[in-house]
Amino acid sequence: MVTYKWLSLTLGVHVNTAKQMLYHYLEQRRKEKSGATLHATYLVSGKCLENGSMCHKVSVVREEKLEDIKSKLDMTVSIHVYSIQKSELKDSGPLYSTDYDAVKENLKNCNKYSAIRCAAAVPVSSGQLQRAQEKVLAAAPDTEGSKPGLNDHMAAASKISVKQPKGIMGMFSSKATPKSEEYSKEVKTEQKDDASPAEGAKTRPSSKADALSKFFGKPADKNAATDKPDKNIKEEVEGALTSLSAVSKTQSHSSPEHKQSIKEELLKNSSAAKGDSKDTGNKTKRLEQSDSEDEKGESQKTKRRRIKQPQPDSSDDEVIPDSPPVPEPQTRSLENEVKKEPVSHQEILEGKRRKRRRVLKSKTFLDDEGCIGRDHFILCTFKITAHLNHESVERVTEKGYESESYSESEDDFKASSYPSEDSVSLKQSLGKREEEKKLKEKGQKKAPAAANKATKQATIFGFFQKK
Amino acid sequence: MTTLTRQDLNFGQVVADILCEFLEVAIHLILYVREVYPSGIFQKRKKYNVPVQMSCHPELNQYIQDTLHCVKPLIEKNEAEKVVVVIMDREHRPVERFVFEISQPPLLSISSETLLSHVEQLLRAVILKISVCDAVLDNNPPGCTFTVLVYTRESATRNMEKVQVIKDFPWIVADEQEVLMQEPRLIPLKTMTSDIVKVILILAKKIH
Numbered sequence: 224m225v226t227y228k229w230l231s232l233t234l235g236v237h238v239n240t241a242k243q244m245l246y247h248y249l250e251q252r253r254k255e256k257s258g259a260t261l262h263a264t265y266l267v268s269g270k271c272l273e274n275g276s277m278c279h280k281v282s283v284v285r286e287e288k289l290e291d292i293k294s295k296l297d298m299t300v301s302i303h304v305y306s307i308q309k310s311e312l313k314d315s316g317p318l319y320s321t322d323y324d325a326v327k328e329n330l331k332n333c334n335k336y337s338a339i340r341c342a343a344a345v346p347v348s349s350g351q352l353q354r355a356q357e358k359v360l361a362a363a364p365d366t367e368g369s370k371p372g373l374n375d376h377m378a379a380a381s382k383i384s385v386k387q388p389k390g391i392m393g394m395f396s397s398k399a400t401p402k403s404e405e406y407s408k409e410v411k412t413e414q415k416d417d418a419s420p421a422e423g424a425k426t427r428p429s430s431k432a433d434a435l436s437k438f439f440g441k442p443a444d445k446n447a448a449t450d451k452p453d454k455n456i457k458e459e460v461e462g463a464l465t466s467l468s469a470v471s472k473t474q475s476h477s478s479p480e481h482k483q484s485i486k487e488e489l490l491k492n493s494s495a496a497k498g499d500s501k502d503t504g505n506k507t508k509r510l511e512q513s514d515s516e517d518e519k520g521e522s523q524k525t526k527r528r529r530i531k532q533p534q535p536d537s538s539d540d541e542v543i544p545d546s547p548p549v550p551e552p553q554t555r556s557l558e559n560e561v562k563k564e565p566v567s568h569q570e571i572l573e574g575k576r577r578k579r580r581r582v583l584k585s586k587t588f589l590d591d592e593g594c595i596g597r598d599h600f601i602l603c604t605f606k607i608t609a610h611l612n613h614e615s616v617e618r619v620t621e622k623g624y625e626s627e628s629y630s631e632s633e634d635d636f637k638a639s640s641y642p643s644e645d646s647v648s649l650k651q652s653l654g655k656r657e658e659e660k661k662l663k664e665k666g667q668k669k670a671p672a673a674a675n676k677a678t679k680q681a682t683i684f685g686f687f688q689k690k
Numbered sequence: 691m692t693t694l695t696r697q698d699l700n701f702g703q704v705v706a707d708i709l710c711e712f713l714e715v716a717i718h719l720i721l722y723v724r725e726v727y728p729s730g731i732f733q734k735r736k737k738y739n740v741p742v743q744m745s746c747h748p749e750l751n752q753y754i755q756d757t758l759h760c761v762k763p764l765i766e767k768n769e770a771e772k773v774v775v776v777i778m779d780r781e782h783r784p785v786e787r788f789v790f791e792i793s794q795p796p797l798l799s800i801s802s803e804t805l806l807s808h809v810e811q812l813l814r815a816v817i818l819k820i821s822v823c824d825a826v827l828d829n830n831p832p833g834c835t836f837t838v839l840v841y842t843r844e845s846a847t848r849n850m851e852k853v854q855v856i857k858d859f860p861w862i863v864a865d866e867q868e869v870l871m872q873e874p875r876l877i878p879l880k881t882m883t884s885d886i887v888k889v890i891l892i893l894a895k896k897i898h
Contacts, residue, residue, distance in 0.1 A: 224822050310825035313723065316734065316741040317821040323740055324811060 224308035224321050232325040245304040262312065265289050266305040269296030283315065702766040705794060705886050708806075709765050710758045711737075712813050712889075713773060713790065717754055717838070718744045719820050720775055720788055724827070726834050738814045756859040757838050764842055768794050772841040776868060780833045784871045787894040788820075794887055812882040816891055819880040826877055827895060839864050871896055 231241035245263075252261055267289065268281040283305050284292050293299055306318055715737045722732045722743040727750070732743040745751055764770040770792055777786040840861075874894040882889045 224818070308822055308825070310822045312822075313729065314734070314741075314743060314821075316743065317818055320740040320814060320818045320821070323814065 224306060224310075224317055226306040226318060226321050227304060228322050229325045232322075232329055242303040245307055249304060249307055261307055261309060262286065263307050264305045264312070264318070265302055267292050267296070267299065267302050269293075269299040269301075271296045283318070285312070701886075702768070706762045706765040708809065708813075709792060709887060709889075710762050712816075713761070714754055714758055715742055715744070715817060716788075716790070716820060717775055718742070719817060720777075721745065721750075721836060723821060723824055724777055724786065724830055724834070726777060726830070726836050738810045738817065740814055740817065742817060754838075760859055760861060761840055764840065765792065769842050769844065770840055771843050772839075774839040774841065775836060776839060777830060777834050777836050778868065779831050782835075782865075782868060784868060785830055785834065785896055786827065787871060787874070789890075789892040789894060791890040791892065792887065795885070809884050809886065812884055813889075816880045816882050816889065819891065823879055823893060826893070837864075837868065839869065873897055 225245065227238060227241040227245055230236070230244060231238045234241070236244075249261060249263055263286050264283055265286065266281065266283050268279065270277055271280050272278075273280075279300075280296065282292060289302075293302070306321070308317075312318070718732070719742055721727055722729060722745075727745065727747070729743075731745050731747045731750070733746050734741045735744045736742070737744075761770060761773060773790045773792065775788040775790075776784045777788075779785050871894060873896075875897050877893045877895070879891040879893050880889075881891075
């Protein structure tokens with residue numbers, strides 16, 4: 224499979240040359256009428272009227288759909304060959320895979336051969352870059368620090384981020400086209416902006432927003448959320464940071480479900496900007512719940528596995544309170560940094576997490592260090608993993624009866640295996656987790672059976688007490 | 691910089707983990723591309739930084755995971771020679787076979803210089819190749835099923851029976867009918883050689 228981008232990077236030619244090469248090759252092979260049939264995909268862009276507004280649509284389509292799409296556009300701006308392959312593609316995944324390695328190798332100058340230029344897109348100085356990175360890391364625990372180059376070249380960033388979502392989405396569903404419209408809008412707005420450190424932060428949220436809107440299918444909201452001037456974004460980022468720290472203090476019991484950082488940032492932006500949640504109640508809940516999560520992990524730059532499945536929420540929506548002292552929760556989160564990985568594993572048990580949290584709130588259990596109260600969950604996870612050996616022998620018996628009833632629900636989760644991706648990079652924490660499980664199982668046999676629904680929630684945390 | 695040698699149990703586990711993850715993704719992808727199951731159950735997920743199609747059906751996932759869970763100890767000890775995904779038609783005659791030949795170089799040590807990202811890159815290439823393999827394949831008849839066969843070296847299966855894991859998920863010796871294809875046409879799809887593992891993917895298809 225050959226895409227024009229791959230061809231241009233491999234041969235070192237301008238993209239337009241690559242596109243023409245592909246076109247001529249296709250023509251030639253089709254004229255010969257011998258050998259295997261070739262399939263091609265095309266990139267079509269043009270203007271069309273949608274929902275009463277004029278929009279610029281860019282999509283990657285299979286050959287069969289080409290005429291169809293062309294007829295839908297009021298004015299076709301450009302059509303060119305995107306890729307040629309022997310097999311009929313069912314799915315746009317391979318299009319991205321083909322380019323991946325070639326792009327990765329030429330990350331800094333992957334737009335060397337591109338036709339999109341923006342005079343304002345100059346590489347930022349390293350000082351500016353650092354500031355931008357800090358801001359972004361503070362705002363979103365995105366671990367793609369390996370690609371600062373993308374932030375530098377706005378054109379490249381917008382081009383790549385536009386291209387990839389387009390490639391992935393443009394092919395099949397009808398939902399794709401409204402989204403591609405908003406990407407092209409973002410391309411335009413980004414190009415208008417001045418290069419500044421906030422750009423780095425903005426480009427990322429925008430490109431993340433693209434991916435995010437893919438998942439949620441609500442282009443209108445996201446588009447409005449991301450098409451903001453720089454200043455606004457800056458304010459939001461800072462405001463979000465303080466609100467995050469607030470949330471972590473008071474909301475430690477809410478379920479810190481493990482969401483993509485993208486989601487968090489975007490929801491933060493949209494809710495902060497709009498004042499009240501314009502999004503559905505669901506999203507606000509997710510925001511609040513993910514905030515405490517966010518705060519714990521983000522500023523610490525720990526890589527953590529992001530689980531993509533959106534998780535069911537219920538209850539637990541609390542209004543984000545006004546900003547309390549910022550430094551205090553942050554120092555606390557520093558302690559928790561190391562414990563992020565085992566915590567993230569706990570999050571795999573989706574709904575259970577929430578219950579675990581609630582338990583802590585109601586129980587005042589005796590901590591060696593005398594920590595009682597709401598925040599103790601954070602500290603306790605810290606303690607649990609740190610003091611594996613000696614700590615909770617008493618707790619085993621205390622919570623023994625609770626763990627018995629926990630096993631019923633736990634068994635369901637045992638059946639569902641852990642995502643296999645965990646094994647390599649999070650081996651250590653997984654190993655710990657398995658130890659926990661084994662110990663828990665042993666504990667259950669000894670414990671009296673006192674299955675009680677009220678204590679069921681307690682058991683889930685009791686699981687973590689027993690080490 | 692730690693250097694792990696062949697004797698280290700960790701090394702075997704690391705390689706086995708990598709391979710089993712890869713095989714899981716590969717099997718899901720094969721099921722998607724060959725349309726063994728309706729594409730509605732598949733969902734786009736990310737592996738090795740590229741989108742792949744994985745199934746959402748719990749029982750199917752469970753089956754594949756159990757299968758690989760049993761295969762993993764064999765790979766750890768380097769006893770698994772081939773893992774084959776066979777696509778069979780309604781009468782349980784093989785239509786296509788995706789043969790993954792796995793070998794591990796004997797005297798081997800990996801250090802952190804052996805970047806796992808290099809391995810990722812190679813595995814990505816294999817996955818890409820699976821995605822486009824239907825260029826050389828005809829459409830399968832409807833009602834196909836799949837099965838996974840494992841060829842082991844020597845007599846590793848005797849030891850396997852003692853393992854708890856196998857007792858929960860029993861394996862049987864495959865029928866000849868399922869194993870042998872009449873006059874297959876072999877198409878090597880991709881060879882991937884790295885310091886820690888070598889995978890060759892060969893496609894065998896029935897000539898109609």
